[in-house]
Ligand SMILES: [Fe+2]
C-alpha cells in the first residue's frame with residue numbers, strides 16, 4: 481500500500497513539475513531567476529521556487545524553503561526527478577546561464593562523489609568504476625554544454641582536500657580539450673574518466689605528504705611520485721578496464737622528451753589520453769593547490785605561460801589548442817601585478833599571457849612584455 485502511495489505521489493509530483501515547468505520558465509524578477517534542477521544535482525543552501533506537494537495536496541516543502549542535505553535525500557527517496565530553485569544574480573553569485581549553473585552543480589556533486597570514492601578506496605583498495613564512469617560522463621556532458629567554464633572553477637571557495645577538486649578539474653579540462661580536438665563523444669567520456677582517475681594512487685599516500693605546506697624533500701618527492709604506480713595497480717585490478725585508461729593513469733607524468741616519470745618514455749610510447757591529461761594536470765596544479773592562500777597560487781596567466789614554456793615536452797597540439805582557447809577568456813580580469821599595482825587586463829599576449837597589457841587604476845596602460853621584471857601575480861576575486 482505504502483509502495484503504491486509513493487508511486488502515486490511521484491506521479492503527482494511529476495505532473496506538478498511539468499505544469500510548473502511551463503509557468504516557471506516565464507517567471508523571473510530583476511534579481512532572481514528560476515532554474516530547473518535535477519534533484520541529484522541540488523546542493524544544500526539552494527532555495528525552492530515552488531511548493532512541493534503530496535498527492536492529497538499537503539505541502540511537503542514550501543516555496544522559499546532553503547534546501548538541506550537531508551531534504552535532498554528525501555526528494556531522492558520520493559523519486560522526484562527535478563525541482564525549481566532560485567538562482568541569485570548578485571555580484572557574489574553572478575550565475576545567470578542555466579548551463580553554467582548545471583555544470584557547477586555537477587561539479588560540486590562530483591567532488592562529493594569523488595571524496596567518498598577515495599575514502600572507500602583507502603579502506604578497500606578497490607576502485608568503484610561504475611561511480612567514476614557515471615560521474616565522468618556527467619562532467620563531460622555538462623562541461624561541453626556549458627562551453628569554457630574553466631575560469632569559474634577558480635572562483636570557488638577554499639578547500640581542505642585539493643586532490644578531490646584537482647581530480648574533477650582535470651576531468652573537466654581534459655574533456656574540454658578532447659572536445660576542442662574533435663574526439664568523438666565516447667572518447668571524450670573516456671578521457672574525462674581517465675582525468676578523474678589520474679591521481680587515484682594518491683589515495684594510498686599518507687595525507688600529511690599531500691598537505692605539506694612547504695616544498696617536499698627529495699625523499700618525500702620520491703614517495704610522492706609513487707602515486708603513479710599505486711594508481712596503475714589500483715586501476716589495473718578493475719575487471720575489463722580499458723587499456724587506454726590504465727595507460728593514461730600510468731603515463732600522465734611522462735614527457736615527450738623522456739624527462740618525465742615513472743618510465744622516462746618518449747613521445748611515440750605515450751598514450752594520447754595521457755598527453756591530454758598532462759596538459760590539464762599541469763594547468764590545474766598551480767591553481768588548485770594552496771587555494772586557501774590566493775597569493776601563493778599561480779594565476780591562470782602564469783599557468784598558461786607554464787604550458788607555453790613546456791609546449792615541446794607536452795603534446796603541442798593539445799597544449800596550443802588549450803592555451804590559445806583559454807587566453808580568449810582571460811581578458812577583462814582584475815589582476816595584481818608582482819610590483820603591487822592593480823589593474824584590468826585589456827589585451828592578452830597569447831604567447832606570454834602573464835605579460836599581457838594591463839590598464840592600471842590611474843588609467844594608464846602598461847604593456848608588461850616591455851617590463852620583464854613585472855608580471856601578473858594573481859587574479860583579484
Ligand atoms: Fe599525478
Ligand SMILES: [Fe+2]
Nearest residue numbers: 646678679761
Ligand atoms: Fe594530477
